[in-house]
Amino acid sequence: MEQDQQFFHAHHSPMGALASFTVGELGAHGGMGLELGAPYAGNVFVGYQDGEGVVNAFPFYKGAKDQSERYVQKDDTSSLKEHIFEDLNRDYRWASDNFIAPGISFKILSPFFDIPDPKLGQQQKLKQACCPAVYLELTFDNTSEQDWTGFFALQGDELRWNKLIDGDESGLVGVSCREQIGIASQHPNARAFSHFSVQSALSQMGNNDCFMLGPTAGLMIDVKAGEKVSVPVVLGFYLAGNVTYNRAMQYYYTQHFTDLQQVLAYALEHFDNYAAIAEQNDQELVASKLNPHQQFLLAHATRSYYGSTQWLYDGTQSIWVVNEGEYLMMNTLDLTVDMLFFELQRNPWTVKNTLEQFVHHYSFYDQIFDPSEPEKNYRGGVSFTHDMGVANNWSPKGKSSYEVAGLDRVCFSHMTYEQLTNWVLCCGVYISKTEDHAFATEQRGLLIDCLQSLLNRDHPDAEQRDGIMGFESARTEQGGEITTYDSLDHSLGQARGNIYLAGKSWAAYLAIAKVMQDLGEEQQAELALAAAKRCADKLANSLDPELGYIPAVLDGHSSSAIIPAIEALVYPYEMGLFDAVSEQGPYASYISVLKAHFSYILNENYCLYADGAWKLSSTADNSWVSKIYLNQYVARKILNLDIADNVASDAAHQRWQTIGASQHACCDQFSSGKPIGSLYYPRCVTNILWLQE
């Protein structure tokens, strides 16, 4: 990678363990984190002491930026000379992250693969999929004439370590902390140690290889003069017992592994297999048509997605949760709908699982009101909450952790209308992609309720409907709903009259119509199609000839130009409804208008930064890259627009991550390339769609 872009944090995570070995940023905190929305606030020490006694290390610890700062611990009286690798290369692929410096390479593998449906899968495959470990290949190439001592160690102020007991004489060596995190190897040259610091351990303050008072521990590796040694190391995570509150659940991996030691032993035993999978992941991305920037962006997004995943077990069945990055909200529905494409490629059962959780615990029927007459309530209909809780705390039935009543179109208000479209869209795309007819049949009644709920929120009086949202949920207590773009201005933040959200409702009507047709419910299908038409016509007729585009909010006041006007085309397209998104189909004029709209605004006057990065709204310096990726796909693949400077845009978006958000992998929300929220976010995997271009 380019020298100025090679230091950035990345999640290196197992699948479904809500765990991450975070490392890569220069002179920053990192390490093995459990259930965090951030890097663990420790330090990572990787390197070797050479024959001159100098300690050569990668700069993955706080203070490594400044050569005058040293990781001197209290009681560490050693004064070994220290050298930070300056000439290093980073090779960042889909499932491997390799740091190469003179005499050493430090490769981190985070293989990913299809997780079988737990209700159907073989136990062996499920065990393989849930193993909560990350894999390291440490290679030392000692061409000198003196012996070296290599090291890999983690440090954290509150960490105290125990030496692993090699119960079955498999040669396993390593350390663990609170039986929650562990480092292990079976290589004959590796020795476990713990001490105040790597320096104090190397200077052999006393003769104790596992000094229990030290916050630093790991492996020392003997590398003789002239020897090349490659050492497989595994990092294991384990949280036993109930980990969630209000509804108690355990990690699914506890069904296959009784403790950390089992995880470490299994991961070492199957190291080569996991390494081969990582290699396949890498090859698949390299073989794709994506340019190097896109490859980076997909690899980065994938890591952050898995780092946020939490595969639980409620005593009866698996429960899939994706945490909302730094915020740790659980199964945020407006993220689910964006991660849908990734999940349907990898693990469709997780989509169904999440949809069912919403049905059983986080759906509700509300009342609605006309904002011009807020005291009067009408029958609304079914919808779904924004999320299911936060930081392992399930929210009460029918409530999210996020939504607060009494707010008018500002952050933390309700997202009732958008979540209704989101659930319907996930359901529709899931059924189309999987052909899960049983699920379609099960959801028949609910989908009909969803249709009625959508219609009512346009207007309870059928005669007065114009195709888009006009009523607010009474859950706002006379406030106003927002969209997933919650911290943006009204151009994307307000729900009512919003053309982004109107597009989603059009797509939701189409999704319902499709399922209803397949179920033989012709009357419902027609109702839905009529609504889709009404919506598309409303939008098609709203292009303002003076502005040159459709204003973001159809309230007569807005003049913002927004890219996500086109976003919702992805759903019918992914459902195979190619006619619906065609300029020759039933919504031809809507599609033509969207093309005109988009072509008019994708420039520096409206929705482009000077460097080619995309800007979702002309009136706000606040963009979510997950949405940019999604809209790029829609523009290029579905609308067949020929967009100049794609590579420049991709390069700019890469710099947002590697320079702007280098401490916050992978960040979703930026202001002129500076991260302003949604750090360590799972949603950016919308770019999986690029592989279909």
Place this chain on the structure above:
Amino acid sequence: MEQDQQFFHAHHSPMGALASFTVGELGAHGGMGLELGAPYAGNVFVGYQDGEGVVNAFPFYKGAKDQSERYVQKDDTSSLKEHIFEDLNRDYRWASDNFIAPGISFKILSPFFDIPDPKLGQQQKLKQACCPAVYLELTFDNTSEQDWTGFFALQGDELRWNKLIDGDESGLVGVSCREQIGIASQHPNARAFSHFSVQSALSQMGNNDCFMLGPTAGLMIDVKAGEKVSVPVVLGFYLAGNVTYNRAMQYYYTQHFTDLQQVLAYALEHFDNYAAIAEQNDQELVASKLNPHQQFLLAHATRSYYGSTQWLYDGTQSIWVVNEGEYLMMNTLDLTVDMLFFELQRNPWTVKNTLEQFVHHYSFYDQIFDPSEPEKNYRGGVSFTHDMGVANNWSPKGKSSYEVAGLDRVCFSHMTYEQLTNWVLCCGVYISKTEDHAFATEQRGLLIDCLQSLLNRDHPDAEQRDGIMGFESARTEQGGEITTYDSLDHSLGQARGNIYLAGKSWAAYLAIAKVMQDLGEEQQAELALAAAKRCADKLANSLDPELGYIPAVLDGHSSSAIIPAIEALVYPYEMGLFDAVSEQGPYASYISVLKAHFSYILNENYCLYADGAWKLSSTADNSWVSKIYLNQYVARKILNLDIADNVASDAAHQRWQTIGASQHACCDQFSSGKPIGSLYYPRCVTNILWLQE
């Protein structure tokens, strides 16, 4: 208390839960901490919003020192005016800590009482003793003509809260976090809340009383105009399941309470009873002859002791652990011997329990060597490790977490000789105080081994013994042993030839002799008494007439003067061996010499600071207050020395805590009144002995 001394942190802890509600320092972090050697890094908000909308609060949160800094949270757009109480009084008693400001008092109760022997005690009494809770009395006196809203809340960046479910309709309201900490009340005026901050909750950002994304939670209390409201609140702690590693154990309280909610309900139900006990504790101290400084020092020490205690259950029996303050080492034996007097007054079973743990897991037989010929090993004998592990990690059998081989008389070396005397002294004083003959009989063989081990460490050849330690444990690998004064210079830090430690060996010989006499083992008793005589004679003959005192180390080089030369007199005295410490007894010349020694050095030339504070060694600016308290008792009560300026000394030692260590309650180790280690330390309860003066 004096205005400049009233802001300092104090542990407010249940007994045996290794938990603390830490609060009291100005503008500093605090809160409910579990298994910490420090305050929880959160904030405590206590106060009320008055009728003008102003938020009046105690300054118990970070930033409260500086009026321009405000506890503004991200997403907290409120701008309520804030006022920190300036005129406040603190009333700090043995089991209550009361902060009084205009219109409010905030009283924290940490009652303590005898814990029954778990093998013998009634279940009800044991449940009462182990209940992991702290008790608050919040009183609001609203003499204004407008309503107030009182609040008590805790905040921590990573805390997310749930509202308590009032399962049995007892009127319980409150919040909990991860089912580990909780705040509860049954007062009708109290309401649970969680939000970004107290400010955002009071300004009612939206209409949600328990907003799950907020890191701040607690109780709001309605106080009508003209009303005086007193609200009992309990703070509960709970850690379920195994909490220790290498040998798995649970908290003892899990045997009586299945979860946090039970703790909170029980604590509220028995609130008045616990409050009455706290009142008794307070009265007992007030009624004592101690001056106000001494009363403060004992109250402060008591809190820090209980905050470090950990009452565990191994599946069969109770296991008592005292953690070593900030270091969290478990049952450090050189602390046990000092806390002995407190524990024997309160819970003698814990002393026996600890001694037995040392016998079964942390005793060993070693070899020894003459430092002038370090390659040659001799038979040593039995001794005990420094500690049993660290931070819930039991160390391997026969090993401590602290001791490292290969070190010569520096920190982290072995303390084999001192721990041998410590175990013997604990054993001897325990048997004397409790008359536990069964235990004496059980330990008969081990005590004989201890005697032989002590003798061997003087010299393996009986002919060459001079009464004091001359050989080092081979565990040091040709290094040298240290004493509990590990970070002091050789005047107190070196074990061999040290007169502090020699005094302890004299006392250990006497302890063994006493037990042997009682068991009818006349021969062993005589052997021990002969050794005691040899030791006392050696010390008595070592007063250097030119120096005017006994030099700290009898190696011909030392000229340090040390107070703890007299320390060991406490053991025979507490065993009732009054003859042994008498100038008319068998060790008359030793006692006379100690009197002369001490009288010569307790002045500013040697062992006093200018303000009257004591300095343990004339050559080191490094004093442990627990040891000062102990030596004060020995000098005044046992040697009957008339010491001028006692009150000035006590006042100085109080300032060390309230000004020097105001963030580190209760600190043991000081350099000229500045804390330099041993923070949040349990050992300072040596001052319980003052009550016997």
